[in-house]
Amino acid sequence: xxxxxxxxxxxxxxxxxxxxxxxxxxxxxxxxxxxxxxxxxxxxxxxxxxxxxxxxxxxxxxxxxxxxxxxxxxxxxxxxxxxxxxxxxxxxxxxxxxxxxxxxxxxxxxxxxxxxxxxxxxxxxxxxxxxxxxxxxxxxxxxxxxxxxxxxxxxxxxxxxxxxxxxxxxxxxxxxxxxxxxxxxxxxxxxxxxxxxxxxxxxxxxxxxxxxxxxxxxxxxxxxxxxxxxxxx
Amino acid sequence: xxxxxxxxxxxxxxxxxxxxxxxxxxxxxxxxxxxxxxxxxxxxxxxxxxxxxxxxxxxxxxxxxxxxxxxxxxxxxxxxxxxxxxxxxxxxxxxxxxxxxxxxxxxxxxxxxxxxxxxxxxxxxxxxxxxxxxxxxxxxxxxxxxxxxxxxxxxxxxxxxxxxxxxxxxxxxxxxxxxxxxxxxxxxxxxxxxxxxxxx
Numbered sequence: 001x002x003x004x005x006x007x008x009x010x011x012x013x014x015x016x017x018x019x020x021x022x023x024x025x026x027x028x029x030x031x032x033x034x035x036x037x038x039x040x041x042x043x044x045x046x047x048x049x050x051x052x053x054x055x056x057x058x059x060x061x062x063x064x065x066x067x068x069x070x071x072x073x074x075x076x077x078x079x080x081x082x083x084x085x086x087x088x089x090x091x092x093x094x095x096x097x098x099x100x101x102x103x104x105x106x107x108x109x110x111x112x113x114x115x116x117x118x119x120x121x122x123x124x125x126x127x128x129x130x131x132x133x134x135x136x137x138x139x140x141x142x143x144x145x146x147x148x149x150x151x152x153x154x155x156x157x158x159x160x161x162x163x164x165x166x167x168x169x170x171x172x173x174x175x176x177x178x179x180x181x182x183x184x185x186x187x188x189x190x191x192x193x194x195x196x197x198x199x200x201x202x203x204x205x206x207x208x209x210x211x212x213x214x215x216x217x218x219x220x221x222x223x224x225x226x227x228x229x230x231x232x233x
Numbered sequence: 234x235x236x237x238x239x240x241x242x243x244x245x246x247x248x249x250x251x252x253x254x255x256x257x258x259x260x261x262x263x264x265x266x267x268x269x270x271x272x273x274x275x276x277x278x279x280x281x282x283x284x285x286x287x288x289x290x291x292x293x294x295x296x297x298x299x300x301x302x303x304x305x306x307x308x309x310x311x312x313x314x315x316x317x318x319x320x321x322x323x324x325x326x327x328x329x330x331x332x333x334x335x336x337x338x339x340x341x342x343x344x345x346x347x348x349x350x351x352x353x354x355x356x357x358x359x360x361x362x363x364x365x366x367x368x369x370x371x372x373x374x375x376x377x378x379x380x381x382x383x384x385x386x387x388x389x390x391x392x393x394x395x396x397x398x399x400x401x402x403x404x405x406x407x408x409x410x411x412x413x414x415x416x417x418x419x420x421x422x423x424x425x426x427x428x429x430x431x432x433x
Contacts, residue, residue: 006329010315010322017354018317085315093283094313094370098330099303232285 003100007108012115014085021081022116029074029124036066037131063128064193068186070124071117072153076175078116079157080164082109087165096231106158106227110220113161114154121146134197141196141203148209149189151216156181159223163230185215234259235280235378235406240289242275242430249275251430252289257423259294259377262407264417267427273410274310274382276427280408281307281380293378303331306376310383312367316356320347320366323355324373331374341369345399360387368399379407385416 015021040062086092086109095105125142128134160177164170188208196202203209237255241248250272257263265273278284280291282298282305293301314323324338342351345365350358358366364387371379379400385393393413397420400407411417418424426433 003330006326010318010326013322014315014317089313089316090309090311091313091315093307093309093311094327095330096283097281097302097305097307098327099332100330232283 001104001107003104004107004111007095007105008111008115011082011085011109011112015112015116020085021078022119024081025074025078025116025120026123028077029070029120030127032070032073033066033124033127033131036070037063037128040132060134060197061194063132063134064190064197067124067128067193068149068190071121072179072182072186074120074124075117075153075157076178078120079113079161079178080171080174082113082116083158083161083165086162092162092165092231102228102231103224105231106223109162110154110158110223113158114150117150117154118146121150135200138196138200141201142193144209145189145192145196145202145212148212148216149185152185152212152219153182155216155219155223159219159227159230162227181219185212188212188215234292234294235263235408236290236292237276237280238290238292240276240279240286240291242272242279242284243287249430250279250286253427253430253432254289255425255432257406257408259406260404261422262401262409262420263423263425264421265408265410265425265427266412266414266417267410270429271427272430273427275430277307277309277380277382277408277410281305283307301378303374304377306371306374306379308367308371308379308381308384310386312355312363312370314355314363314366314370317354319352319354320358320369321351323366324369327370327373333374337373341373344372345369346395361389361392364388365392365396368396372399377405379405381407381409383411384409385411385413 086095125139129136156178160174164173164177167173188211192202192205192208195205235257237253240250240253242250253276255263265276267273279286280298282302291298293305298305320342321338324341325335328335328338342348345368347362347365350362355363355366381400384396384400388396393416397416401420409417
């Protein structure tokens with residue numbers, strides 16, 4: 001795994017200097033959060049939760065959908081840019097040529113993407129605190145959800161981001177591949193975040209966590225096994 | 234020893250290489266000449282293991298190029314270095330990938346005459362400096378097989394001569410593709426000319 005961490009560290013160091021991935025993701029997420037929360041009045045994140053009856057949806061439940069939609073769109077921007085850094089100047093060739101297991105290259109790229117996503121997720125959460133008054137303490141419930149979901153998003157984004165880099169319509173192809181693939185963990189994350197914002201505790205619905213964990217394991221395995229074919233011609 | 238046996242490569246309907254067979258004995262330098270589009274780069278990328286041949290086989294010391302990666306150095310037309318990292322950071326990263334000590338990074342920076350640029354971002358290097366930095370990258374693990382595509386392009390006479398000395402080493406099997414006939418002939422043990430994907 002030392003190779004994977006070296007690749008991730010290289011990506012993060014390059015990003016710290018070039019600032020090509022995270023600021024683009026952050027700006028995109030911020031714009032979306034601003035647009036989404038425009039529909040919700042300030043402080044609605046602390047508004048009383050309506051009784052569970054047909055047609056009643058509280059601002060906190062809607063906020064979880066807005067939050068994860070913002071993260072997903074920002075993630076797609078980041079995945080494309082992160083993969084492009086290796087494509088430009090044919091730098092992916094250097095990783096293919098090196099005597100390292102392609103699965104470790106995949107892991108390294110996925111770790112870097114995971115860290116970008118988690119950084120953005122925390123900032124986006126605080127945008128919601130500022131814009132609609134979500135309770136800051138809810139970050140404690142949101143963080144485990146974000147960490148688990150971001151593993152799956154990073155894994156699938158790394159795989160498809162790299163796979164689409166050499167296609168002509170990569171900007172179109174990447175979201176087309178990612179959106180349906182991430183639906184299961186995204187729905188689970190929305191449900192769990194909603195629980196956190198409404199009741200303050202996501203751990204009452206462990207089934208959703210199990211779904212995310214299964215998704216993470218399955219796609220991490222698929223990515224590790226198939227990445228060699230993705231990076232070689 | 235590098236053995237290329239009846240290798241063909243098609244990209245869609247275009248045949249870039251057509252049943253090319255080449256044998257390079259251990260320690261010899263083969264120079265590949267040919268006009269643009271003759272298939273030189275495709276041949277080199279197949280030998281390096283970057284692309285698979287459509288037909289035929291390649292063996293590097295009896296192994297497939299992918300199996301022999303640890304003993305292959307490849308210098309293409311791009312430096313394959315990360316522009317927002319310093320030269321030293323780049324080479325230390327590649328030391329880690331090839332399992333050689335980080336001291337090799339400093340040694341090779343000295344060897345290619347870029348000591349004063351070790352803390353410079355690769356993006357700020359000139360074309361000639363970038364070419365020398367790329368050479369340091371591809372030699373950092375002291376490979377037994379070296380594959381070099383157009384090494385003299387963009388270099389002045391002095392740099393090109395120094396470059397030629399650095400890439401040749403006893404017992405290293407080398408393939409060089411170049412347009413520079415004079416310089417190529419100086420370092421060649423054997424010469425092959427490619428034309429429209431075939432050896433002449």
